[in-house]
Structures are given as C-alpha cells and as structure tokens.
Amino acid sequence: MGGGTVRLVGKRRMVSVGGMLTALARDRAGLLSLLMGALLSFAGDGTGRLSPFCATGACGLWMAGYAPWPALVGGLAGSLFLGRYGAATAYFLYGALGMLWLLWRGDAQRPDKLLLLAAAHLLTLPFFYFESVDSCMLGLAQASLSLLCAPLVQRGAQALAQLSQRRPPDPGGLWGLAGLMAMAAMAGMAIGYQGIYLGCAIACFAAVWGAGAAGLMAIAAAAFVGAGAMLGGASLPFVGSLVLCTLCAAPAWRNRLLVSGLFLLSGGLCGLYIPGGENMLFYAALGAGGYLLLPGAATRLLRKSLQGTAQGEAGKQLAQCRRRVRDAAQVMERVAELLETSGQSQGERFAGRQLRSMGKALEELSANREPLPPAFTLSLGAAACPKTQSDQTGDSMAWREVDNLRLLLLSDGMGSGELAHRESAAAVALLGDLLSIGVEESAALECVNQLLMLKCQEDMYATLDVLLLDLSTCRARFLKQGAPPSYILRKGRVYTIHAETLPVGILPEAAPVCPQDAQLMRGDAVVMMTDGLGDALGQELLAAIIEGVGGANTPQDGADALLRRALERNPADDMSVIVARVE
Structure with missing residues (x-):
C-alpha cells in the first residue's frame, strides 16, 4: 500500500x-x-x-x-x-x-x-x-x-x-x-459462486508467493494462511493440498516460472487424487497467475527481508556467544590472578600464567574485528628424510592458517626414530594449537616446555622453529628454541635469521631471548631446516640455497633440490626442510 x-x-x-x-x-x-x-x-x-x-x-x-x-x-x-x-x-x-x-x-x-x-x-x-x-x-x-x-x-x-x-x-x-x-x-470464504470461493484463491496466491520468496520456509506461512481459510469454512483437504503444493514448489524458489508451474502441477494432482480437492487445480491456476502478474521486485524484496532476518538472528546468537566468551575470559583472569599471587608452588604459578594467557586469547577472539584483506599469498614446499638405517624421521612439520596469519612449524626431536618423532610431533601440535587461538608466543612456548618436562621421564627435548607471517602486511616473526638458523633468499642474496636459545624440555626457564622480526617482500623465499640438513651441506649451504631454491620453479622443487644435494654428502642425521615463497 x-x-x-x-x-x-x-x-x-x-x-x-x-x-x-x-x-x-x-x-x-x-x-x-x-x-x-x-x-x-x-x-x-x-x-x-x-x-x-x-x-x-x-x-x-x-x-x-x-x-x-x-x-x-x-x-x-x-x-x-x-x-x-x-x-x-x-x-x-x-x-x-x-x-x-x-x-x-x-x-x-x-x-x-x-x-x-x-x-x-x-x-x-x-x-x-x-x-x-x-x-x-x-x-x-x-x-x-x-x-x-x-x-x-x-x-x-x-x-x-x-x-x-x-x-x-x-x-x-x-x-x-x-x-x-x-x-x-x-x-x-464468504464470497463465492458455484462452490468456487475467493478465500481459497487468496490462500493459493499467498502460498505460491511465499514459495517464490522464502522457499521451504513458506510451508509454515501456507499452513497459517490455510488455517485462516479453514476458519472461514474451507475444507481440511484444501488446506492439506495447499501445504503440499507449497512443498512441491518451494525447492524451485529462485525461478518464478518454475515455481508457478510446479504449484499448478501439484494442484492438478491434488485435484485428481485427494478427495475433496476437486477445485484445487482452478485455485492453483488463480494463485499462480496472480503470482506471475505480481512485479518481480516484490518477491525479491521479500527474499531480501527474509535473508536480513536470518542474518539478524545469526548476529544476535554471535553477539551472545561473544558475551559468554568474554565472561569466561574474565573468570579465567580472576583465577589466574589468585594462582599467581597466592600460589605456593612453581606449578600453581605456572598454571596461573597459562590461564591468564588463555583468558587474553579468549578476549581477543570475542572482539569483533574484521581482518584486513590479504595482500600476499604464500606457496610452500617441504621435504624430509630419515637418517641411514632408520625407518622414521625424528623431525615433525606443521602448517596452520588463521585468518591472514600463516604458521610454519618445524621441530627436531632428540635422536631419531619413533620416540624422537613422537616428542617433536607433540611439541609442534601443541604449539600450533596455542598460537592459532591467539595465545601469546612466550606463554605458548613456556607451556610446551613445561608439559614436555612433565611428560618425559627420561632426558628428552625437541627444538622448535616457528615462522608467523601476516599476509596483509607481509610482516614475519621467527621464534626459535634451539633451532638452527633460517634463511631469507631475496634477489640472489641470502640473509640469516638465528637466535641462541635452548630446546624445549630441558630447563623450566627455557624461553626465546627475543623474537626475530623481518619485513618480507614479494618474491622472497624463506628456508627453514633441521640441523641434519645444515650439517650435511656445511659450507655449501648458502650456495645450495641460491642455486637450488633461487633456480627452482616452485618451492617444492627448491625443497627437493636441497634435500637431494644433502643426500649426496652421506648425512648422519634426520633431515627436514621447508621452503616458503611470498607471491
């Protein structure tokens, strides 16, 4: 109106x-x-x-x-x-x-x-x-x-x-x-002639319009309008036929002609096979005809309103979930404060620090922040090989995607074989999980270090080598725990990233001295490796990176070239390498 x-x-x-x-x-x-x-x-x-x-x-x-x-x-x-x-x-x-x-x-x-x-x-x-x-x-x-x-x-x-x-x-x-x-x-239903009533035609028009605008959701509206017609005197078979016709036409809601045709066909079948629905074909024809005469903009506007309603409900549920997450974060902060200030043991104070970091991560997750669109992409290649006379490498690798953040993780377990692989895999998995949900780097590394110490009865440790890359800014951060240097290949020159730290699982205080930050550029390649590959290549390492990675078509070709060249030197340890190229 x-x-x-x-x-x-x-x-x-x-x-x-x-x-x-x-x-x-x-x-x-x-x-x-x-x-x-x-x-x-x-x-x-x-x-x-x-x-x-x-x-x-x-x-x-x-x-x-x-x-x-x-x-x-x-x-x-x-x-x-x-x-x-x-x-x-x-x-x-x-x-x-x-x-x-x-x-x-x-x-x-x-x-x-x-x-x-x-x-x-x-x-x-x-x-x-x-x-x-x-x-x-x-x-x-x-x-x-x-x-x-x-x-x-x-x-x-x-x-x-x-x-x-x-x-x-x-x-x-x-x-x-x-x-x-x-x-x-x-x-x-009070207006009719020879058993044909205006109310039934209105109900059919409303049902087919709803089917074209809302799809299967229109079944409820058809039942509602049919109930109104039944209160005016329409028969129960008519209401059942109306709902059935709506159900048959609703799946084709994006096509006006198909919705009308299916509604009309269903009305004809109902008129043939449902007792008391003899006039359903005529009513369906009136409803479908009225729907086709209706401007298409009216149906599109109804559809848009229904989509907005669904999005609004989803938004309310999301806001409620965020409030609950923030409340949980505040509770964790209060518990963490009690443990840190009143803890009688090293373990209680450690638990307090971990709860605090988890609370901050939850609070960050509850914030309504839209990530910046990625300006860069990252392509990967990886290769690994166990040492001679060993069936399984003790190294582990992982790759995570969190919005615009990319995480590359590489760990070398002590020794070789299944036990070393189990320790390095546990370290990589736990650290990746913690960093993915937004736990601070220092708290995440402390957690991995302490849990490995509690888990291992023998002297077991693992190195950790982590690259965090923000694809919106191409800003990179390297975290190293006893890991060998990483390398950035840029326009034929190699830049070294290293840090003198202990592996995790040795001392309770093991923590990164300082994260290494670097601004990467399009075309840069990052090479991360375990000490087995670096020791095998020795003084030829930089030349191998320039030739093998710089001359490769893909990062995978570069990783395979480095591993192949190292195998020619009869290595004495497990070897793993990750090559990442910014594009």
Whole structure:
C-alpha cells in the first residue's frame, strides 16, 4: 500500500464529503483501504452475528499512519449488505469516536486508537449482545478478536507500503503480511459462486508467493494462511493440498516460472487424487497467475527481508556467544590472578600464567574485528628424510592458517626414530594449537616446555622453529628454541635469521631471548631446516640455497633440490626442510 495519507479530520478542521470522494478516487492507498475494509467485513461465523474483524482494518490502518475513514466506509457498507447491524454500529461508533477524539485532542496515539476501538465495541454490547449469556460472550469475543488482530493489520499494511516503495519489509512486517493474507482468506470464504470461493484463491496466491520468496520456509506461512481459510469454512483437504503444493514448489524458489508451474502441477494432482480437492487445480491456476502478474521486485524484496532476518538472528546468537566468551575470559583472569599471587608452588604459578594467557586469547577472539584483506599469498614446499638405517624421521612439520596469519612449524626431536618423532610431533601440535587461538608466543612456548618436562621421564627435548607471517602486511616473526638458523633468499642474496636459545624440555626457564622480526617482500623465499640438513651441506649451504631454491620453479622443487644435494654428502642425521615463497 503506498500513496499519501488521506486525513479527513485535522486539527480543528473537517473536509466535505465531496472532497473525501475526490481524494479517495485519486489516492491508491485510500482505495485499497476501502476494499480491505469491505473484504474483512465479510469474515464471520455461520450465524451472521460474529464479525471477528469488525473495524480491525480501520484501526490497523490508522495505527500504520493511514486514514481510517475509507476502511470504515467499506466495512460499514459490507456489514449493512450482510445484515450485520451490530458490526455496522461498531463501525459507525468507531468513526464517530475517532472524529470526536481528533476534534478534542487534535491527534491520536497508538494506545488511543486501540482504546477507541474497545470503546466502540463496548458501547455496542447493550444494544445487540445482551439477549443472553451466549450472546454477550459472542459480543465480547468479537471485541477481543478485533483488538488482537488490529496490530497484525498494522504490520501487514506497513509491509505492503514498504514493498510499494521498493524497500524490504521489516522482520515484524513479514508475519503481519502473512496474518493479513490469512484474514483476507478467511473473509473471502464468504464470497463465492458455484462452490468456487475467493478465500481459497487468496490462500493459493499467498502460498505460491511465499514459495517464490522464502522457499521451504513458506510451508509454515501456507499452513497459517490455510488455517485462516479453514476458519472461514474451507475444507481440511484444501488446506492439506495447499501445504503440499507449497512443498512441491518451494525447492524451485529462485525461478518464478518454475515455481508457478510446479504449484499448478501439484494442484492438478491434488485435484485428481485427494478427495475433496476437486477445485484445487482452478485455485492453483488463480494463485499462480496472480503470482506471475505480481512485479518481480516484490518477491525479491521479500527474499531480501527474509535473508536480513536470518542474518539478524545469526548476529544476535554471535553477539551472545561473544558475551559468554568474554565472561569466561574474565573468570579465567580472576583465577589466574589468585594462582599467581597466592600460589605456593612453581606449578600453581605456572598454571596461573597459562590461564591468564588463555583468558587474553579468549578476549581477543570475542572482539569483533574484521581482518584486513590479504595482500600476499604464500606457496610452500617441504621435504624430509630419515637418517641411514632408520625407518622414521625424528623431525615433525606443521602448517596452520588463521585468518591472514600463516604458521610454519618445524621441530627436531632428540635422536631419531619413533620416540624422537613422537616428542617433536607433540611439541609442534601443541604449539600450533596455542598460537592459532591467539595465545601469546612466550606463554605458548613456556607451556610446551613445561608439559614436555612433565611428560618425559627420561632426558628428552625437541627444538622448535616457528615462522608467523601476516599476509596483509607481509610482516614475519621467527621464534626459535634451539633451532638452527633460517634463511631469507631475496634477489640472489641470502640473509640469516638465528637466535641462541635452548630446546624445549630441558630447563623450566627455557624461553626465546627475543623474537626475530623481518619485513618480507614479494618474491622472497624463506628456508627453514633441521640441523641434519645444515650439517650435511656445511659450507655449501648458502650456495645450495641460491642455486637450488633461487633456480627452482616452485618451492617444492627448491625443497627437493636441497634435500637431494644433502643426500649426496652421506648425512648422519634426520633431515627436514621447508621452503616458503611470498607471491
């Protein structure tokens, strides 16, 4: 529903009847309001005394910002045509009370409009519904239903107005629109000819429109609209056929013609095989035809609104999850403070430091920060070989991706074989997990060091060589625990990255002296290796990097070339190498 608002009563001012008719003829919203009021007045029970939407359309439209008078005129005319004089009186009283209120106050708020509707129904009760207790309950039910459904009409009218303005409806307006369709279907069941009812056609139109806009989610809306039609007198087989047709058409929701064709085909099959659904093909044809005549923009706007609703719900759940993570982080911080300040042993103080680092990592994870888009990429190559007369290398390698951060990890366990590999693999896995969730480097290395010391009964240790590269800035950080130097190959020159530190698992205080930072450039290659490969190449190492890595087509070719050249020297230890190239 679009167009300007037709206000017949302003502050201390009234418009003539002729002016009202002229404005109504020019205003599309007023004309639709008139038709809506007339249609809703047809809803009722078999006795003809209950009009559940009496003045509901007028009140809902008024709350939505539109003039209530066209809907009042339509409802009054429909009630008089049907001989529902109690409902017609309520329409008249609502209009009269609204005029008096505007003359007195100049404006009406939402509660005032609902209060006036309740007053109109209550004033009608003594004259038409005091014949018996049953009659009085009927009048009270009519008043209650009118008041309950008025906000639904308001939401539906606002949704139609937003669609006419080419804006997606608000989330609350979607169910208001479905409710308005259900009310129209219920009222339309009183309008028919030769067993064909307008309400069934309205229900089919709403169902196929919902299938085209929402897919399988439209099944609930179809059942809701079908229930409205059934309250107006539609058969249960019709409602079942309506839901079944929606289910068949919903999977093709992206294609208007296919949705309409499947709905029509399903309607034909329901008419053939479901007892009581003989007219379903005709209703499906009317609904599908109305859907095809509907501008495609209306369906796309409904779809966009539904997507926004789903994203909004996901956003709420994400925000709630973040709050819980922040609360957990604060609890961990408080426990860590107690352990660090009151701990009686080295282990308690260590646990406090680890809890604090975990709390900081959780708090960082809960922050709503969008990562910068990566400006670089990293291609990798790796090669490894156990020493002679050994089936398994004692080295371990790992690669992690966390947003724009890339982690390369290389560890050399003490000795060779399965035991050394188990120690190095445990160190690599734990350190990679801790760094991936945002634990500070020093805390992560301390944790690996302490846990290896607790785990190993014998003297076991492992080196750790870590590269952290931010692909948005190409800033690199090297962490080394007893690891041999790493090398950066840039335009034929080799730069060395080294640090004098102990491996993990030897001393409780083992920690990196200082992380080594470097600014990498596009085309740079980083070479990380265990001491077995470096010892095998000896003084030829730098030349081998320049020739083998610099002359290779891919990082994998470079890693294979270094390992192949080292194997020619009869190595005495396990050998592993990682080559990473910035692109």
